[in-house]
Amino acid sequence: MLTIHVCIGSACHLKGAYNVINKLQEIIKERKLEDKVVVKGAFCLGECTKAVSVKIDEGTIISVSEETVDDFFEQYVAGRV
Amino acid sequence: MRKFESQVQIKKYEVLREVSRLAMEGKLEEKYHEIPNKIVPGPEATTRCCIYKERAIIAERVKLAMGGNKDNENVIEVIDCACDECPIERFVVTEACRGCLAHRCMDVCPVDAISIIGHKAYIDSSKCIECGRCSQVCPYNAIADVMRPCRKACPVGAISIDENKKAVIDNEKCIQCGACVYQCPFGAIMDKSYIVDVINLIKEAKNNENIRVYAIIAPAISSQFTYAKIEQVVSGIKKLGFHDVIEVALGADIVAKHEAKEFAETIENQKFMTSSCCPAFVSYIRKKYPMLTDKISKSVSPMIAVSRLIKSMDDKAKVVFIGPCTAKKMEIKQDDLVGDTDYVITFEELAAMLDAAEIKLEYCEEGVLDNASFFGRIFARTGGVTEAVRHVIDSEKIDVEFKPVVCDGIKECDKALKMAMVNRLNGNFIEGMACVGGCIGGAASLHHGPKDRNEVDKYGKLAMEKDINDSLRVFDIEDLKLDREI
Numbered sequence: 164m165l166t167i168h169v170c171i172g173s174a175c176h177l178k179g180a181y182n183v184i185n186k187l188q189e190i191i192k193e194r195k196l197e198d199k200v201v202v203k204g205a206f207c208l209g210e211c212t213k214a215v216s217v218k219i220d221e222g223t224i225i226s227v228s229e230e231t232v233d234d235f236f237e238q239y240v241a242g243r244v
Numbered sequence: 245m246r247k248f249e250s251q252v253q254i255k256k257y258e259v260l261r262e263v264s265r266l267a268m269e270g271k272l273e274e275k276y277h278e279i280p281n282k283i284v285p286g287p288e289a290t291t292r293c294c295i296y297k298e299r300a301i302i303a304e305r306v307k308l309a310m311g312g313n314k315d316n317e318n319v320i321e322v323i324d325c326a327c328d329e330c331p332i333e334r335f336v337v338t339e340a341c342r343g344c345l346a347h348r349c350m351d352v353c354p355v356d357a358i359s360i361i362g363h364k365a366y367i368d369s370s371k372c373i374e375c376g377r378c379s380q381v382c383p384y385n386a387i388a389d390v391m392r393p394c395r396k397a398c399p400v401g402a403i404s405i406d407e408n409k410k411a412v413i414d415n416e417k418c419i420q421c422g423a424c425v426y427q428c429p430f431g432a433i434m435d436k437s438y439i440v441d442v443i444n445l446i447k448e449a450k451n452n453e454n455i456r457v458y459a460i461i462a463p464a465i466s467s468q469f470t471y472a473k474i475e476q477v478v479s480g481i482k483k484l485g486f487h488d489v490i491e492v493a494l495g496a497d498i499v500a501k502h503e504a505k506e507f508a509e510t511i512e513n514q515k516f517m518t519s520s521c522c523p524a525f526v527s528y529i530r531k532k533y534p535m536l537t538d539k540i541s542k543s544v545s546p547m548i549a550v551s552r553l554i555k556s557m558d559d560k561a562k563v564v565f566i567g568p569c570t571a572k573k574m575e576i577k578q579d580d581l582v583g584d585t586d587y588v589i590t591f592e593e594l595a596a597m598l599d600a601a602e603i604k605l606e607y608c609e610e611g612v613l614d615n616a617s618f619f620g621r622i623f624a625r626t627g628g629v630t631e632a633v634r635h636v637i638d639s640e641k642i643d644v645e646f647k648p649v650v651c652d653g654i655k656e657c658d659k660a661l662k663m664a665m666v667n668r669l670n671g672n673f674i675e676g677m678a679c680v681g682g683c684i685g686g687a688a689s690l691h692h693g694p695k696d697r698n699e700v701d702k703y704g705k706l707a708m709e710k711d712i713n714d715s716l717r718v719f720d721i722e723d724l725k726l727d728r729e730i
Contacts, residue, residue: 171615172615173489173490173611173613176614177614181714181717181718185717203557204557204718205557205558206554206561207487211612
């Protein structure tokens with residue numbers, strides 16, 4: 164089970180963190196990966212300049228935006244499930 | 245620059261700042277006894293008989309700033325040596341008395357306490373029952389009501405005067421509203437402070453990656469520190485060492501939604517319900533109207549809701565509430581709430597900590613603060629809870645009649661509760677706020693003014709998420725426990 168932590172602290176929220184979460188959930192549903200990937204909100208991941216900050220399990224912080232959610236999923240998640 | 249409302253506030257602030265500074269330097273134990281001399285350097289006394297008394301009072305304030313008397317469970321304490329200036333008799337005949345022929349004061353007194361001695365009215369204090377009629381009928385306004393400000397301020401009659409003329413707080417009656425703290429002109433009643441615990445916790449978190457300290461800030465903060473932008477205030481708080489700053493207004497969004505549903509489900513049986521976000525109001529009902537206890541909404545307060553949310557998302561979280569309220573310091577000690585919010589500090593204490601750390605808000609870069617909706621944010625002022633609950637009922641098309649009675653301040657709350665007792669409440673929902681104006685009028689606010697309400701609304705409108713469902717859409721609040729257990 165992979166956990167994608169999406170920062171929903173103020174900075175990331177203003178950059179569209181909620182929409183990133185919703186998009187990720189849509190992708191997971193489309194691909195029927197509900198039992199393999201879970202999306203969780205997290206308060207400040209400590210890298211506000213990278214908003215929206217996203218982290219897979221205990222990995223490094225990746226900067227994602229609403230526009231790049233699909234690419235992010237392909238590049239970092241799809242190969243691991 | 246920061247403006248203070250009074251000298252009382254300044255003295256309290258100076259003590260809190262010095263205690264914070266020493267705690268941050270790790271030298272508190274060693275040097276706390278030096279604080280009185282630093283704050284009262286002498287040689288002239290300014291408010292008391294001598295500098296030694298002034299220093300003794302400061303020493304007591306230092307104790308309270310360091311947590312106060314651990315054996316006293318109340319968070320509000322009287323500083324004995326600071327309390328001794330007020331006259332004990334409530335009605336006093338002043339110079340303006342002409343010793344007139346009519347002497348209506350004498351005639352109106354129901355207990356014959358007034359006589360005319362030496363062409364002036366005299367009140368026999370052993371007979372006087374403090375009804376005040378003499379004062380009302382005197383055509384010269386010559387009889388002054390000099391009730392002690394603390395007693396006058398206390399809405400529950402918890403303050404009495406002992407044989408040494410010192411104020412004593414009855415813990416059984418006290419609701420920790422802080423009115424006496426704010427009103428005592430000598431600053432002789434103070435709320436205990438937990439800043440030292442908070443400073444130590446932040447220090448510990450620096451060396452321990454298993455602790456993350458979150459600051460949760462009450463929406464009333466929008467009316468404070470107005471010499472800087474709210475965005476700068478957020479950066480300033482983070483600079484103190486907090487991991488993140490989160491709005492309690494997010495908890496208010498959660499509570500509004502929960503409370504609206506609770507209202508819809510229970511109102512038919514209950515007939516009316518009261519809000520539960522103001523701990524002093526809740527305590528007021530429990531102590532003065534215990535028969536109405538089951539009418540209090542079971543919902544936890546926004547502070548508790550957001551604390552539980554944070555802890556459900558981060559198991560390393562410790563949570564510090566920063567607000568305008570003294571009653572919140574007591575709320576977190578309730579049996580069913582222990583461990584949710586770890587500490588409560590006030591805006592006054594935050595100001596002291598910022599200055600101790602030499603953080604100048606007006607020079608801080610602008611951080612961001614955005615976790616909640618307009619509705620969560622306006623909880624800070626009177627009428628906000630009602631607007632939020634109504635919004636949930638309307639937007640979710642809940643079929644229920646919502647007739648709110650908005651009570652601004654504890655006097656109005658009392659009126660509504662009295663009406664409710666005799667089934668004559670003109671509504672089915674009581675929004676109760678112990679402080680006039682709502683939280684923005686809180687006892688531990690840095691300032692209290694008519695502009696504050698506009699500041700809250702302005703801040704509310706800046707929220708990115710316009711309504712409650714928008715602001716809560718990514719949270720898993722189904723699993724949060726939002727009902728009180730008592």
